Amino acid sequence: MSKIRDEVLSANAKYAADFDKGDLPMPPARAFAILTCMDARLDPAKYAGLSEGDAHVIRNAGGRASDDAIRSLVISYKLLGTREWFIVHHTDCGMETFTDDVMRGLLESSLETSTVDASGWHDHGAGPGSHEGDYIDWLTISDNAQSVVADVKRVRDHPLVPARIPIYGYIYDVRTGELVEVPEATEAGAAG
Amino acid sequence: MSKIRDEVLSANAKYAADFDKGDLPMPPARAFAILTCMDARLDPAKYAGLSEGDAHVIRNAGGRASDDAIRSLVISYKLLGTREWFIVHHTDCGMETFTDDVMRGLLESSLETSTVDASGWHDHGAGPGSHEGDYIDWLTISDNAQSVVADVKRVRDHPLVPARIPIYGYIYDVRTGELVEVPEATEAGAAG
Structure with missing residues (x-):
C-alpha cells in the first residue's frame, strides 16, 4: 500500500462518514x-x-x-x-x-520525468524512449x-x-x- | 447575463476575496x-x-x-x-x-435533450438532427x-x-x- 493511496482512502473514509448526498439525481x-x-x-x-x-x-x-x-x-x-x-x-x-516538437523529442529520449529550467525542458536520457509521441497532438x-x-x-x-x-x-x-x-x-x- | 453566469461569478468573487494560494507551484x-x-x-x-x-x-x-x-x-x-x-x-x-446505437439514433432525430423512462431514452423529434454521432465512439x-x-x-x-x-x-x-x-x-x- 502506497502512502498516497493510504492518504486518499483515509480522506475518503472521513468524507463517507458524514455523507448525506446519497439521493441526488x-x-x-x-x-x-x-x-x-x-x-x-x-x-x-x-x-x-x-x-x-x-x-x-x-x-x-x-x-x-x-x-x-x-x-x-x-x-x-x-x-x-x-x-x-x-x-x-x-x-x-x-x-x-x-510544443509538440519539444514533447516528442523528450519522449523519444526517455519516458522518465523531464525537468525544466530557464533554457527549457531537459530529458534525463535514462531510456527507453518512444516515438509514439509523434502520433499525438498534444494541444x-x-x-x-x-x-x-x-x-x-x-x-x-x-x-x-x-x-x-x-x-x-x-x-x-x-x-x-x-x-x-x-x-x-x-x-x-x-x-x- | 444569465442567472447561472451571475451565480458562478458571484461565487468566484467570494472565493477570490479569501484566496491565499497564489504562490503554489x-x-x-x-x-x-x-x-x-x-x-x-x-x-x-x-x-x-x-x-x-x-x-x-x-x-x-x-x-x-x-x-x-x-x-x-x-x-x-x-x-x-x-x-x-x-x-x-x-x-x-x-x-x-x-449504447452507441441508442445515442446515434437520438442524435439523428434531434439535437434537443432527450428524456428517459423505464422503457429507455426518447427523442423529442424537434429536429434538426445529425448523423455526426455515427463518427463518435461514445465509450x-x-x-x-x-x-x-x-x-x-x-x-x-x-x-x-x-x-x-x-x-x-x-x-x-x-x-x-x-x-x-x-x-x-x-x-x-x-x-x-
Missing part, C-alpha cells in the same frame, strides 16, 4: 457544464461555487476542446440536460511551456486568450452542438483565484 | 493524478481529500481512458512529475444507460468493474506509460460517498 441540478484544465491548482467546485449534484465538470490537460471533451459535452446536454457551458483555461498553464497553448477563443469556436461550430447553448470563455488566474472573461470568446447562443 | 505537490467521471455528483477534491495544488484531476464522460485522457496522463508524469494514478468510475453512471459502459479493469489495462499497456507507475482501479459509490477498490484492475507498477 443523475442530471445536474443547475444544468450547466464546465470544461477546464486538470491543473492541480484549480478546484472548479471551489472557484465556481459548486456543490455535489450541481454541474458537470470536464477536465483535461489545458481544458482544451478535444474530440473527447466534445463527446462529453454532447452527452451532457443531450442525455443529461445541461443548457450553458463554460470553457475555462488559466494563467501559468503547463501547456504554454512546450499545446501559445496564448491563453487565443486558446479560449479557438476552443469556444470549435465547440460552437461542432455539428452536434445546438445553436441555442451559450458558451462562455474565461481565464482563471492562479495568483488571485479570479475568473476573468475573454469577451471575444463568449458565444451567446441563438434565441429559441 | 505548477507541479502537483502530492505527485498523483485521478481520472474520473464528469458526473455532477462527484467532487474528487472532496472524495479523495485534495487541496488546491495537490493532484491532477482529469474528467470526462465515464472517466474513460480515452486517447485524450492518455494525452493528459502522459503530460502529467512526463512534464509535471506524477508517479501514481487512480482511475475512478462510479455507480449509477449515465454511461451505463445507453459507454455495460459493467462498472469491467470498465475499470479495461481502462487501467489500456493505460498500463500504452507505449508512453512507464511500467513503474502504479495504476489503482476504484468505483465511487454515489449513495455512500465511498471509494471501493476493483482489486482485479489495480496494476502495482514495476519496481525500480
